[in-house]
Structure formats: structure tokens, C-alpha cells
Amino acid sequence: MERWAGRVAVVTGASSGIGAAIAAELTKKSLSVVGLARRVERVQELSKSLQSESGKLYAVKCDVSNEAEVLAAFKWIKDNLGGVDILINNAAVLYDTSLTSGSTEELKKMLDVNVLGLSVCTKQAFQSMKERGVDDGHIIHINSVAGHVPPGDSVAMYFATKHAVTALTEGLRREIIKLKSKIRVTSLSPGLVKTEMPPKEFLENHPALNAEDIADGVLYVLGTPPHVQVGRTFYTQATASHNPQSSMERWAGRVAVVTGASSGIGAAIAAELTKKGLKVVGLARRVERVQELSKSLESATGKLYAVKCDVSNEPEVLAAFKWVKDNLGGVDILINNAGVLYDTSLTGGSTEELKKMLDVNVLGLSVCTKQAFQSMKERGDDDGHIIHINSIGGHIPPGEIYAMYCATKHAVTTLTEGLRREIVKLKSKIRVTSLSPGLVKTEMPPKEYLENHPALNAEDIADGVLYVLGTPPHVQINTYVPEKPSVFIFKLPPSRRKEEIQERLCAPTHTRRHIPKDTVPKTSSSLFNNFVHICSSVQFLLPPTLRYVTACKSFAMKYGTAPGPPFQIRERLISSNYTTLKTVAGRSSDTLVYI
Structure with a gap:
């Protein structure tokens, strides 16, 4: 985290729970942190408790569902701190509102905060980075496991907003690639977390993560070297006990x-x-x-x-x-x-x-x-x-x-x-x-292959091992695809040529895997271009694996051959309700988080 010292991070929904935990940890890491919240007095109290830290937490009143307040908040940041280097989109609301008879106001509020507010903050942060030439910024959406599973018989709108965040993450990633920027985008999706949001009786009867566990995940993502993109990390609540020692x-x-x-x-x-x-x-x-x-x-x-x-x-x-x-x-x-x-x-x-x-x-x-x-x-x-x-x-x-x-x-x-x-x-x-x-x-790997493809260093993997071992005993990180994936690490390309953009059309959400055009056999370049065209025409709202499989089938039917090396990391396919997650393979688990 040393490279972020003195730089500016914005955390929305910073008055309690995950947002407060993230704001506190970033302040302790010497960042200038701007905590946006409706209950600004809570952020002010948190700021006072952090006065001895090397960073500083600024409290700014802002309801992210109110665009005028968001614009005013980002203007304050520009005027007083210069601009934004990190954005943590954490603000969200949850109402147990029925789709058939519930409050329209509550449905609207979830959309305005969880989706539109996130989008407005993202746009303002990206524009701030762009106009200042910040090409190593990071935008992190605090999503939810609800953004990757079907809803149960309640809180369907909340699930819908989080599915929207999943799609927005991928859309933002593609836009940024098209703009040839190296700003990174990550979606962190917790399962049940001990905050003010879930009903108290639900928390009492289900194992849950601590807000600090999510903050640790944010620090890990931000702390990876610029050439490393963490595709996704899954955490589970391993036990009901808690040991705060997380090193x-x-x-x-x-x-x-x-x-x-x-x-x-x-x-x-x-x-x-x-x-x-x-x-x-x-x-x-x-x-x-x-x-x-x-x-x-x-x-x-x-x-x-x-x-x-x-x-x-x-x-x-x-x-x-x-x-x-x-x-x-x-x-x-x-x-x-x-x-x-x-x-x-x-x-x-x-x-x-x-x-x-x-x-x-x-x-x-x-x-x-x-x-x-x-x-x-x-x-x-x-x-x-x-x-x-x-x-x-x-x-x-x-x-x-x-x-x-x-x-x-x-x-x-x-x-x-x-x-x-x-x-x-x-x-x-x-x-x-x-x-x-x-x-x-x-x-x-063959020497000539390494010479022509971007690759990670062995030390990057060792860092991943230290991170996994350093998590508290009550947090379990599992790597299992398609059932319980965890840490996927990819090398970011030094540059993004225009012809590389289309080659990533069927890449899954959050991964930045580099697939250089010269890895495709020259004899099949025309077929490859046709495959890219098919990929781009496959329904975006299909799960990534289905998009890839559909593209492959369409290609094979049309050209009578496979499209060549796979460009798709298999995405998690889950069929579930709110309390028990079941994958297509019949896997069940408790609470999850992934990046």
C-alpha cells in the first residue's frame, strides 16, 4: 500500500459497517480519505478517533441518490484535495419490499442508490482521474453475492440492483479498455456481513463475516502491484468464532x-x-x-x-x-x-x-x-x-x-x-x-512462449499465498471453479492495442486477461476475426460461460471447426436462494465474498 500514501480515496456510505471499516483502514495506510455519507456526523466522529493516524479522514455530507450532492462533493474534493485516485462504491440500501404489493418509493430508492448513485460517482471519479492523467487509479464496487445468484422469494429488487452492478462492472471495464486506460476495476461481493443492513434476527441465526474482513480484501486488491489484476477472491465464514489476528x-x-x-x-x-x-x-x-x-x-x-x-x-x-x-x-x-x-x-x-x-x-x-x-x-x-x-x-x-x-x-x-x-x-x-x-x-513454460506473452512473477504467487495464510481463522478463501473459485491472478498488458480490444469481448467479469493477437495461428486469423464477431453478437446478459459456449457452438456450426485456444475463464454459475447457495453441480456453502 506504500504507493497509495498521500493519495485520495473516496468511500461512499462511510458512516457505518463496511464503508466505515474501509475508510478507517485506508486512513491508517496514510491516504487522504473522503467519507461520503448522509449521516455525516458519524463520519466526523470516526475521523476524530483516527486523528493519530498518518492519513486523514474528511467527512462530506452526500446522499449518492442526489446527483447535485454528488457533484458538489466531487467539486469539494477537486478544490481541496486535487482529485480522486481511488473510488470505493460502498453506499447501498436494502428494503424487504414485495414486487407485487410493496412500496414504489422503496423500490425506487434501491435503484437510485445501488445503481444510479454508483454510476454517477463512478463517472465523476473517472473524469477526475482522466483530467489529471491518473492512469493507475482504481475503482472498486462493493457488490454482493446477491449480484451473482437468482433471488429467493424476498428482496428481489435488491438482488436486481446487485446484478446490475455486476453488469456495470463489466461494462466499465470494457469502456476503460476502449479508452486505452490502465485504471483498474474490481467488484467485491460479500455474502452476509455484520452491519446495520441485514435484519438483526437473521444475523443472529446465520454465520457472517465482519466488516473488517471486507476492508482487508480492499487493502489486498489495492496492494497488488500495478501489473497484477486479481480476478476474483471468494471468502467464506469458516467458523462462528472470531480471531482478530489477521497477519x-x-x-x-x-x-x-x-x-x-x-x-x-x-x-x-x-x-x-x-x-x-x-x-x-x-x-x-x-x-x-x-x-x-x-x-x-x-x-x-x-x-x-x-x-x-x-x-x-x-x-x-x-x-x-x-x-x-x-x-x-x-x-x-x-x-x-x-x-x-x-x-x-x-x-x-x-x-x-x-x-x-x-x-x-x-x-x-x-x-x-x-x-x-x-x-x-x-x-x-x-x-x-x-x-x-x-x-x-x-x-x-x-x-x-x-x-x-x-x-x-x-x-x-x-x-x-x-x-x-x-x-x-x-x-x-x-x-x-x-x-x-x-x-x-x-x-x-517453453522459453519462446514466455518471450512472447506477458507473465506473472513467481513472487506474485508467493504474495497470494501470504495473503491467504494471513486471513483470520474465521475467513476461508477457496479456489474452486465452477463451484467455489478464489484467487485468479493475471498479468496486465503493458499496453492495449486497438486490435486487442475485441479479443477480450467474451472475457468474464473482472478479469483482465491479456490475449495478444499474435497468439492466434496466422493461418486461422480470418476465422478468428469471425469468432470475435460472433462473440460480440452473443447476448451480453447471458452468463459469461454461456456467452462463450454459445459463441463456440455458433462458430463451429458455421465454419465446421473450433475457434482455437479458449479465451474464456469459466465463470461461476449458481442457482440459489438467499440463505443457501447451490451451484449447478449441487454444491452448497454459506456466506461468500468475491472480487
Whole structure:
């Protein structure tokens, strides 16, 4: 957050709940924060309580459903602070109003605040950034899980307004791309949160997140490097208890096992955990590399131990975990990072390479998971964490290459959910997370591919791991697509050429995945253009996955061939009521948040 120090953030609905929590946290991070609210006296009281902080909170009276007040508020910001760098659209109202007999005034108020007010504030903030040449600004809509599921038999208009916010997020993203701006757009969608909005009796009978949990999510999104766009993060209320400690401090001195720790993502994670004071066991075939890394970390507060282990060899895995038990007591955190990738054809490729991918990416992960869970269970460790380093390949259909690799990652996606369900059945609070990066600069992808495509750094993924581990015990972050997705990280392009804009037409809400035109085979460029045209004509209001599938089917029927590599990250399809979320796969869960 250091790069935001001294800059200006506007938070709407800042008088209580999520808005107040966000305004307070941003002030503590040295920002000049403008809290807009009807009950301005509450923001003034909050500002007084934050006088010792390095930032400053300004209270400005504003009802976002009143355009004149919004314009006056943004004029005050321009005159007194120069302009806006961050906008947090948090203001919203909820009325339990029937569509068939309810108050027209209440229906109108929800539309005016939740949709139109958000839109007016967004326009003013964007214009402020544009006229000052601010190209690294950030607009965050505090949406709701109600914006992604069908309504139940009540509060239908509230759900409708939040679905509108979901569509507006995507519309804004596309407009900004068309304008060749790098201003980022994020939608953060909480489930039930302890605020003044939900009925008191509903909060008493359902697990809920704290407003501070949402504020933490905002800080994480804002704190990612400019080249990283967090597509979406799902939080669940894991337990009814609350531990306010939301940093890596509670893990100091505890034991983490990282597989595939000799290079790339594994080495970066092992290094960061060691710096955070953990005892880290790096498992790798090339153990000498982990030993070298350990020597370079001798001044760190933690310690990195190098243990030779090929995760596709079960006796070696068992021996490694026995070493951990005998020497360190057991495992508290498991990072399943080891993976292999071969460009092997399904129709004529090497059986040995196909088998190796299955043995390492799926079976090895499963054996390590079992050993880690047993270690936690036998020691009564009920706050452990198991993290699978998955891949975006585990959530999209494969192209004409790497089919087995994608298949193994789809298996990891399923194993994540299977493990989560088993752990819930055992009444354990051990957490499970799957982290799914896109292209990362490691030894795995072909060198020529990395040279021609934007990619993340291994340290970006390590940062994601630290964020997941650092959330309070009552917050669970799950990566599971299509049922329970979590962290998707993509590299933002250094520029957005005009011809790239259409190539993103079927990209899902909130993702900024870069798909350069030169990745499309030159021999199929005309077909690709036709596919783009079909994508652009598919109904926008269809869920993103259906838009993509519909476009593919239309393309195949017309041209007799597939459109080439997939450009769509599978979006979550949910069929649900307000209290119980059920996905198309029959998945049920409690409260959710996603970015």
C-alpha cells in the first residue's frame, strides 16, 4: 500500500459497517480519505478517533441518490484535495419490499442508490482521474453475492440492483479498455456481513463475516502491484468464532512443507515463508538447489530445511513426512506446488510423459495431502492450512496442446472441493485453498512462449499465498471453479492495442486477461476475426460461460471447426436462494465474498 500514501480515496456510505471499516483502514495506510455519507456526523466522529493516524479522514455530507450532492462533493474534493485516485462504491440500501404489493418509493430508492448513485460517482471519479492523467487509479464496487445468484422469494429488487452492478462492472471495464486506460476495476461481493443492513434476527441465526474482513480484501486488491489484476477472491465464514489476528504472526515458529521448492513458484513461496519466521521444509528432487536457497536465507527469522523427495515416489514422500515428524514435530501448512508439464500429444505422445504428469500433479499431490492432514489430525492441529498451487488450466477447456496437463489441473480443482467436503464431514476447521495462476515466469513454460506473452512473477504467487495464510481463522478463501473459485491472478498488458480490444469481448467479469493477437495461428486469423464477431453478437446478459459456449457452438456450426485456444475463464454459475447457495453441480456453502 506504500504507493497509495498521500493519495485520495473516496468511500461512499462511510458512516457505518463496511464503508466505515474501509475508510478507517485506508486512513491508517496514510491516504487522504473522503467519507461520503448522509449521516455525516458519524463520519466526523470516526475521523476524530483516527486523528493519530498518518492519513486523514474528511467527512462530506452526500446522499449518492442526489446527483447535485454528488457533484458538489466531487467539486469539494477537486478544490481541496486535487482529485480522486481511488473510488470505493460502498453506499447501498436494502428494503424487504414485495414486487407485487410493496412500496414504489422503496423500490425506487434501491435503484437510485445501488445503481444510479454508483454510476454517477463512478463517472465523476473517472473524469477526475482522466483530467489529471491518473492512469493507475482504481475503482472498486462493493457488490454482493446477491449480484451473482437468482433471488429467493424476498428482496428481489435488491438482488436486481446487485446484478446490475455486476453488469456495470463489466461494462466499465470494457469502456476503460476502449479508452486505452490502465485504471483498474474490481467488484467485491460479500455474502452476509455484520452491519446495520441485514435484519438483526437473521444475523443472529446465520454465520457472517465482519466488516473488517471486507476492508482487508480492499487493502489486498489495492496492494497488488500495478501489473497484477486479481480476478476474483471468494471468502467464506469458516467458523462462528472470531480471531482478530489477521497477519502472518500467528504462523511464526510453525512448520510449513512446500513441494517442488527447488525453483520458480515453490522457491519463492519457501523463501517468503522463511522470512516470515516459519520453519519451512522444502521438498524437491534437486535438493541441492533448496540447500543453496537455504544458505541465502540464513539471516531470516525462520529456517529452510532441504529434504530430497520426488512426490511421484510414495516411499520418498512417506520418508520425508517421517523426517518432518521426527525433527520438527509435524506439519501445520502444506503447499502442494510440485508439478510437471510436457507437450505430449494424446494421439501419438509418450505414455511415460502422460503418466509422469498424472503421478506428480495428481497422485503426488494427493499422497502429500493425506500425510499432511494425518499429521495435523494426530497432533490436534485444527487451524492448519492446505494450499494447492493449481493453474488457470484447471478451470478452462484445453486447447490443441497440453491436454493432459490441463486434465491434471482440472483434477486438482475437483480434489480441492473433495478434500474440503471430507474435512467438513470430519468437523475439522483445517482450511483448504486452491491458487490458480495464469502464465508465470518459471522453468516450466517453453522459453519462446514466455518471450512472447506477458507473465506473472513467481513472487506474485508467493504474495497470494501470504495473503491467504494471513486471513483470520474465521475467513476461508477457496479456489474452486465452477463451484467455489478464489484467487485468479493475471498479468496486465503493458499496453492495449486497438486490435486487442475485441479479443477480450467474451472475457468474464473482472478479469483482465491479456490475449495478444499474435497468439492466434496466422493461418486461422480470418476465422478468428469471425469468432470475435460472433462473440460480440452473443447476448451480453447471458452468463459469461454461456456467452462463450454459445459463441463456440455458433462458430463451429458455421465454419465446421473450433475457434482455437479458449479465451474464456469459466465463470461461476449458481442457482440459489438467499440463505443457501447451490451451484449447478449441487454444491452448497454459506456466506461468500468475491472480487
